[in-house]
Amino acid sequence: MMTPLSMNNSTVQALRKLLAQRSARHDDGRFVIEGPVSTAEAVAAGWNCLMQFVPEGSGVRIEGAGPVQELADGVFERVGSTKNPQAPLTVCEMPTASSADVLRDASFVVVLDQLNDPGNLGTILRSAEAAGADAVVLTPGSVDVYNPKVVRASASAIFHVPVVTATLEQVADAGLTLAGTTSHAFPGRSVVAHTAADLTGRVAIVMGNEAAGLPDEWNDEVGPIGLWLTIPHRGRTESLNVAMATTVLVFEVARQRT
Amino acid sequence: MMTPLSMNNSTVQALRKLLAQRSARHDDGRFVIEGPVSTAEAVAAGWNCLMQFVPEGSGVRIEGAGPVQELADGVFERVGSTKNPQAPLTVCEMPTASSADVLRDASFVVVLDQLNDPGNLGTILRSAEAAGADAVVLTPGSVDVYNPKVVRASASAIFHVPVVTATLEQVADAGLTLAGTTSHAFPGRSVVAHTAADLTGRVAIVMGNEAAGLPDEWNDEVGPIGLWLTIPHRGRTESLNVAMATTVLVFEVARQRT
Known part of the structure; x- marks a missing residue:
């Protein structure tokens, strides 16, 4: 000693x-x-x-x-x-696997675009791992997955699901369909209820920043999103935070793949 | 003034x-x-x-x-x-509606048995309200729904879904099927994946205490639970906390009722 x-x-x-x-x-x-x-x-x-x-x-x-x-x-x-x-x-x-290697073989991915809150990331890692996601992707500018608060909030899920940094374009280039989520109606977005969309193919569930969501200017023509999902709410709108919404979505993907 | x-x-x-x-x-x-x-x-x-x-x-x-x-x-x-x-x-x-009145007309209820944590209750109120639950029931001994931390964590969901105190027996007496959740195998429990169970009837999703879950001794013969559900995990077991598990379950109920 x-x-x-x-x-x-x-x-x-x-x-x-x-x-x-x-x-x-x-x-x-x-x-x-x-x-x-x-x-x-x-x-x-x-x-x-x-x-x-x-x-x-x-x-x-x-x-x-x-x-x-x-x-x-x-x-x-x-x-x-x-x-x-x-x-x-x-x-x-830190593990050294490249995002390209991880994404090439992935069939079910969660992408967090500009996510800010360590607690939210920890919760999402738990959900994604439990639902069987092959990887979690953070876009540049998101909270650091190796922040001690994230490591703690992940309750060890971080050790069981690969987490990589990549742009949305890189995820799309790997052949995954980008399924974005939206809680507001925006012009030019054809929105489908998450339970009515086919999520059985190679899919990336894309969640936006806590405050801003995904960019308002992205629609069916502009931006990388190939499919817009919404979680139908029976109550008020905006009642789920990003971690809860991700939990709902990843378990719907898991259900469809059972 | x-x-x-x-x-x-x-x-x-x-x-x-x-x-x-x-x-x-x-x-x-x-x-x-x-x-x-x-x-x-x-x-x-x-x-x-x-x-x-x-x-x-x-x-x-x-x-x-x-x-x-x-x-x-x-x-x-x-x-x-x-x-x-x-x-x-x-x-x-506080609202004065009796639990009997609330339960009589309810078709989809979330029951929290001995839930302890204010943040978990706040999150569950948000999920339950968003998924269209008719009421949230707390059993005696649970955290107080009017605790300032719960009110805050509910992000106003508390104002939009009735919350009452009742025993599991009272919920069952109101004619609701009690669907308990379990993450461990216990003797005498016939467990069904939440996505495979029929949750379209009058149902109460029953969640246990954060540490203990529902009593180990309850099985298909003993205790008030009529249906045991489990959330199939692709990853490690026990990776979801009670608030996340409730979120998954209430949105599965909502999906089946669409």
Whole structure:
């Protein structure tokens, strides 16, 4: 066991940056998993974990998650991304599969265009994984899937469904039909109820940003969307948020494919 | 306009109790709605609002939400249930419809047995309302639907779907088939995929507590459940939380009834 590290140790500073900065994570190709359950799930799913940080004197150690490094008294609590961080904080490598490789073989994909909220992304990863999606695609400018809040909110689903960054055009070029969702009527959009559309082919369910949705100017002629879906609401309109709407849609895809 | 009220004014103390204490709410038959959007939605939906509290000097006033009462400098911020409370804090009456009356005419109900989490209840109210449920039933011991966190998380759905307290036996006595959900195999339960079950009759979708689910000892012979449903997962089991699972189920009911 090495000496417990203090706050100003360079390794500890690097760990903090991985938790706090998207650019640090993607420059290094590494991110941080917090807690024993998520760490163990990542290891079991074959993710490559490099080092696990624990408080001084902690007996926590996850088999297969890399060497254990103690942090000096009080350091662990200051580094973790929550009020009461759980040990270990585990540094793991991001997977390297290219979006082209992932999309080529995918038959059922969820695409999130400019999604902002970490909690929404975590929930959508859970739904997509449970419904059997082959991949989740984030467009450039979306929230970072390796943000600690996303990793936590995904309840380990992140380790079980490939997540890649790609543009809508790249998804369409891979041969998937882009099924966009809309809750408003817009000129030139032929909208079909999600339960009436045929979602059994190679399909990408495209969800827009929380506030703006998909661009208003896209219709049947303009923009990459090949099929416009809507979830018929019996109540008021706009009563579902993006994570709930995605949950409804991915399980309709799953139902049609049963 | 009356004099702005100070913290120790008895009306302000009563307002605080309505926000903080379930017993105070139900003894008085009143609760508090926070913010202009929710207050306006409640008024539009015909709820009876009695008084609206605003910070001293605030120009906020929602038409139809009762007389305006100013709170002295700093009092409004201390009374509201969030860090940055939005004006007005509106005291409204709970509806008085009996569970028997609501259930007699209901054809599609969501029953939450011992649900604990305010955020989950808020989300479920949104889903149930959007999917066209006639009512949401809470069993005794569940979280209070008039908890400020629930009111907020429901995004005004609470004003558009009746919510009553009743036991599972009372729901069954009203002639609804109780469709319970299970994610584990238990002895003596004949489980059907939610998409394969006939949910077009008078049905109550019954969801259990976040941690425990429905009682393990209930099976086809024991307990009030007439039909056991499961959501087939393509991924790991247990990847959906109760709010997400309810969302999937209520939209399957809606689909079958289209």
